[in-house]
Amino acid sequence: MREVFFLLAFLTPGICSCVPLCEVKHTRCNASRVELCDSNGQWQQVMDCSEVAGPQGTAWSCCPAREGDAGVVHSCLPADECSGGDR
Amino acid sequence: MNTEPKAIGHASLAGAEATEVVRAFWDFMVHEYGTRVIAKANALEMKAAAYALGLMGVLDAEAFLRDYTTTIGRRIYVPFELGRDADGWSLWGQLAVCVHEHQHVEQLDRDGWLKFAGKYLLSSAGRAAYEADAYRCDMELHFWRTGEVLDPKTLAAKLKHYACTSTDVEVAEKALTMSAATVRRGGIVNRASQKAIAWLNVHAAAFKERA
Numbered sequence: 467m468r469e470v471f472f473l474l475a476f477l478t479p480g481i482c483s484c485v486p487l488c489e490v491k492h493t494r495c496n497a498s499r500v501e502l503c504d505s506n507g508q509w510q511q512v513m514d515c516s517e518v519a520g521p522q523g524t525a526w527s528c529c530p531a532r533e534g535d536a537g538v539v540h541s542c543l544p545a546d547e548c549s550g551g552d553r
Numbered sequence: 554m555n556t557e558p559k560a561i562g563h564a565s566l567a568g569a570e571a572t573e574v575v576r577a578f579w580d581f582m583v584h585e586y587g588t589r590v591i592a593k594a595n596a597l598e599m600k601a602a603a604y605a606l607g608l609m610g611v612l613d614a615e616a617f618l619r620d621y622t623t624t625i626g627r628r629i630y631v632p633f634e635l636g637r638d639a640d641g642w643s644l645w646g647q648l649a650v651c652v653h654e655h656q657h658v659e660q661l662d663r664d665g666w667l668k669f670a671g672k673y674l675l676s677s678a679g680r681a682a683y684e685a686d687a688y689r690c691d692m693e694l695h696f697w698r699t700g701e702v703l704d705p706k707t708l709a710a711k712l713k714h715y716a717c718t719s720t721d722v723e724v725a726e727k728a729l730t731m732s733a734a735t736v737r738r739g740g741i742v743n744r745a746s747q748k749a750i751a752w753l754n755v756h757a758a759a760f761k762e763r764a
Contacts, residue, residue, distance in 0.1 A: 490720065491727050502728050504678045505720040512686075512728045513735065519747045520740040531734040536705075539727065541734035542742070 493540040495528035500540050515542035567644065572636040574757045575644045579635050581752050582651050582745075586627065586658050593618055593630040612714070624654045626661065648749075649694050656687040656745040681712050681721035685728040686743070692729065692736050693746040697753065699762050702737045705729035 486507025488494075493502050494509070498516040501509045518526040529548035531541045583590060593599045599618060607614035612621075619640065623630045631650075633642035660683055661669045672679030688708045695703050709726035717725070732742060741747050753760070 491724055493727070493731060500731060502724065502731065504682065504724055505718065506678055510682055512731050513742050517744075518735060518740045518742050520738070524739075526735070526740060533730050533734045536727070536730045539731045539734065541731045542740055543734065544738060544740075547738075 495540050498528055500528045500542055513542050518542050520544070567638060571644050571760070572638075574760070575647050576636040577756065578648055578749070578752060579651055582655050582749065585748055586655050588624075588627045588629055588655065588658060590635065591628055591630050592634075593623065593632045596630055598625075599623065599630050622650045622654055624657050626666075627658060629654050645698070649691050652690040652694055652743075652745050652749045653687045655749075656690045656743050657683065659744050660686065677717045677721045678724070680715055681717045681725040682728070684712055684715060684717075685709065685725035685732075688725075688729060689732045689736070690743050690746045690749075692732060693741050693743060694749065696736050696739075697750050698760065702733045705733055 484506070488503035488507055488509055490503050490505055490507065493500070493512075495501070496509070496511075498514055499511050500513045500515065502512045504510045513528075515526040515528045520526065525545040526542045527545045527548045528540060529543055530538045531543055531547075533539050533541070579590065582588070602623070603612075603614035603617040606612040606617055617623075619632055622632060629651075631647075633640055633647060635647065636644065638644050664672070669683075673683055674680075685708075688711070691708065692703045692705075695701065705726050708729050709722050712722045712725050735742060741750055
């Protein structure tokens, strides 16, 4: 029985990561992190806005941005451009 | 193992001064990351890899040795002579590929050997994510130099040479599109680009070609 438990404990993370959690190519903000849904239906970090460097003094936040033909995607933008809309 | 073909979207950069800048830049990055630069043509392990890739039909052996820079751990195998504009490797291309490959070293340090190698070698989605992250360096460097943003679709299309599925190429394109919004506002996301651009601002600001 103990062996079965260990086997389950070993396999469970793998099984969980195969259950789709999101729709492929959807994007979102998760606190300061910008995330994208990969082909396995898992959220993957694309950027962490707290680590972005830029013009002096600029603070960066995650928020939606219109990006050409791609439409609205989530990205790191200067905090003053994030108007507090859908995050 | 990360391997990177000749760069795209890079304007010319020439002259004796540029040659020195490229060599000094590589010296700086190699020192920062503790990496080693190895001539790919002379490396037995690369010849073996080229033979294996050719045998598997993944990539022409000669093209692998001639057109691709490859990083394994902290060893960077280059198919060009640093600072020599020849064989289709422009000086700017040599700068850009230096940053791209060192971003792979950042990924290795962040994720550890087991996770990095496993995801890169065994998962199309993982490989596409690592490469999209490194291609952001190309985008950031190009923006530093020209003030323009490289096309995410063109960058992501290069992943077709990495045995990535079409869906993973599309996901990579989306990731690069998300990054483009930050880059065009002057944001620098990747650590390797941050180090590179800080150095370039001090030592090579004259090479900017912004209108």
